[in-house]
Amino acid sequence: MTGLNTPTRGAATGTGDRSRPRAALPALCATQIVSWGIVYYAFPVLNPQITAATGWPAGATTAAFSLGLVVSALAGIRVGRILDRRGPRAVMTGGSVLGVLSLLIVAYAPNLPVFFAGWAVAGLAMAATFYQPAFAALTRWWAPDHVRALTVVTLAGGLASTVFAPLTAALADHLSWRHTYLVLAGILAVVTIPAHALALRAPWPDAPTNPAQATAGAAGVGRSRPFLLLAAAFTLSGFAMYAVVVALVPLLLERGYTTSQAAWALGIGGAGQTLGRTLYAALARRTTATARTTILIALGGLTTAAFAAVPGPYALLIAVAVVAGMVRGNLTLLQATAITDRWGATHYGRLSGLLAAPATTAAALAPFAGAALAGSFGGYPHLFGLLALVSGLAALTAPGTAHAHAYGR
Numbered sequence: 082m083t084g085l086n087t088p089t090r091g092a093a094t095g096t097g098d099r100s101r102p103r104a105a106l107p108a109l110c111a112t113q114i115v116s117w118g119i120v121y122y123a124f125p126v127l128n129p130q131i132t133a134a135t136g137w138p139a140g141a142t143t144a145a146f147s148l149g150l151v152v153s154a155l156a157g158i159r160v161g162r163i164l165d166r167r168g169p170r171a172v173m174t175g176g177s178v179l180g181v182l183s184l185l186i187v188a189y190a191p192n193l194p195v196f197f198a199g200w201a202v203a204g205l206a207m208a209a210t211f212y213q214p215a216f217a218a219l220t221r222w223w224a225p226d227h228v229r230a231l232t233v234v235t236l237a238g239g240l241a242s243t244v245f246a247p248l249t250a251a252l253a254d255h256l257s258w259r260h261t262y263l264v265l266a267g268i269l270a271v272v273t274i275p276a277h278a279l280a281l282r283a284p285w286p287d288a289p290t291n292p293a294q295a296t297a298g299a300a301g302v303g304r305s306r307p308f309l310l311l312a313a314a315f316t317l318s319g320f321a322m323y324a325v326v327v328a329l330v331p332l333l334l335e336r337g338y339t340t341s342q343a344a345w346a347l348g349i350g351g352a353g354q355t356l357g358r359t360l361y362a363a364l365a366r367r368t369t370a371t372a373r374t375t376i377l378i379a380l381g382g383l384t385t386a387a388f389a390a391v392p393g394p395y396a397l398l399i400a401v402a403v404v405a406g407m408v409r410g411n412l413t414l415l416q417a418t419a420i421t422d423r424w425g426a427t428h429y430g431r432l433s434g435l436l437a438a439p440a441t442t443a444a445a446l447a448p449f450a451g452a453a454l455a456g457s458f459g460g461y462p463h464l465f466g467l468l469a470l471v472s473g474l475a476a477l478t479a480p481g482t483a484h485a486h487a488y489g490r
Contacts, residue, residue: 094155098104099285101222106230108280110237111213112177112273116210116240116244119265120180120203126249130258137193145193145200149183150445152204153211154438160488161217161434168285170277176209177273184266186345188259210273212382213437216417217430221286226424228362231417239355239410253398260489302424303435307434310481311374311423312436318378322409324451325385326350328468329402332461336392348403353406360407361414370422374481377415382410382472389465416440423482 163172166384183206186199201388208214215234245265252261290337302308329350333343364373384405391397420432456465 097390100281102199104280105218105222105283105401106233109218109234109366112173112210112276113212113215113234113238113271114241115272116177116180116206117241118248119184119234119269120206120210122242122245122416123249123265126246127258127261129255129336130253134258137196139191139421142196145197146208147445149200149204149207151442152201153207154445156205156208156439157213157437157441158431158434159215161432163429164214164217164402164430168216168221168281169214172209172253172386173218173277173281175215176206177277178215179203180206180210180273181266182206183263183272184269188262188266189339203443209258210277212371212413213433214430217433218281220417220421220426220429222283224421227421227426228414230366230417231356231414232361233453235358235413235417236355238360239351242351243337289486295444302428302432306437307418307423307482308432309490310478311419312439314378314482315373315419315436316443317471317478318381318412320447321383321385321471321475322412323444324468325388325405325465326409327448328451328455328461328464331455331464332388333398335461338395342395346399349399350406350409353408354413355408356403358414362412364411365418367439368413370419371480371483374419374482377388377408377411378472379476381412382469382476385465385472386469389462389469392462447476 128139128142128146131137131142161173179202183199186202187196189197190196211236216231219230219234220227239331249265254265256264326347329347330340330343334340335345338346345355368376384401387401388398388405391401416437417433418434419427420426424432451464451468454467457463458464458467
């Protein structure tokens with residue numbers, strides 16, 4: 082593992098005989114901001130206008146969006162295999178085209194079935210353009226200095242909501258939701274299609290080999306006890322984390338804070354994510370893969386418990402939101418490096434797709450499940466207590482993810 086200030090080793094990849102695509106890192110930073118900002122973060126901004134203009138139930142439109150996330154989780158497994166063999170250029174360029182197509186379908190949808198179909202296509206685009214393929218590209222091209230590259234891209238990706246939530250709101254003030262999506266589709270096309278097509282043209286290096294995967298192979302690793310426990314830990318942690326993000330505003334409203342105060346708490350937590358990601362390389366240098374998995378998931382549970390137990394004052398809640406955001410930011414990089422830390426990069430795309438699928442599905446279901454559980458358990462403070470227990474269970478699972486040939490030491 083390397084720190085953020087560690088210089089890259091010339092122009093070579095980890096194999097030493099291929100050139101890195103110098104434009105890939107800045108291009109992926111730009112496309113992650115635009116792809117996440119438009120395909121993901123624009124929807125929660127536009128959904129109230131969508132339901133008001135169409136009369137479609139908010140639950141139905143949100144279910145369509147969640148369908149996209151589930152499709153993304155399932156498609157990510159196949160996308161990962163293609164990435165391992167062929168590299169990211171065709172996958173991410175095609176994903177950008179699908180993203181534009183999906184927004185056109187959504188914008189012109191005359192009814193809910195077509196709206197659902199548009200988000201299903203968006204799910205395919207997410208699988209081919211979001212973090213997973215970008216991480217696969219950087220892990221292969223930048224090895225062994227991939228932590229630095231992954232950190233830079235996630236720092237950029239963290240700006241997606243900061244840039245596109247207000248931009249989408251500004252467009253929606255002057256345009257209908259349909260025309261807003263058409264404008265956003267144009268931005269997506271202009272930025273991401275040429276960036277992926279032109280910046281990712283470098284030869285795809287041969288996959289590095291290592292004893293762990295040479296012995297077990299991708300299928301064997303995917304069925305191994307450490308891998309299954311790692312998937313379980315990330316799934317439980319991801320469910321709790323996304324439920325907390327969605328439920329934070331209702332929690333603060335229930336405790337008497339204003340909508341503006343609740344929104345600021347959520348937004349400052351997002352800033353905490355960016356701050357937290359700058360610290361991951363130092364954490365990685367000082368801990369084993371298993372230790373930091375246990376520590377970060379446990380910290381996620383502790384911050385969730387703090388939200389459940391602390392009604393105020395507001396400044397203290399803001400502090401908890403910042404720490405919780407820092408933990409979430411580190412968890413993103415933890416998942417990005419979990420495969421290489423334990424089994425190397427030979428089948429990174431395939432294994433990361435398998436690892437991400439249940440966690441992404443859990444994240445898609447978390448908003449609905451969280452709202453339902455809050456009603457069943459008598460309010461959002463009790464929900465946060467339950468989610469803290471879920472994170473605690475995930476932390477107890479984490480020690481079993483240790484692998485004899487771990488690389489993240």
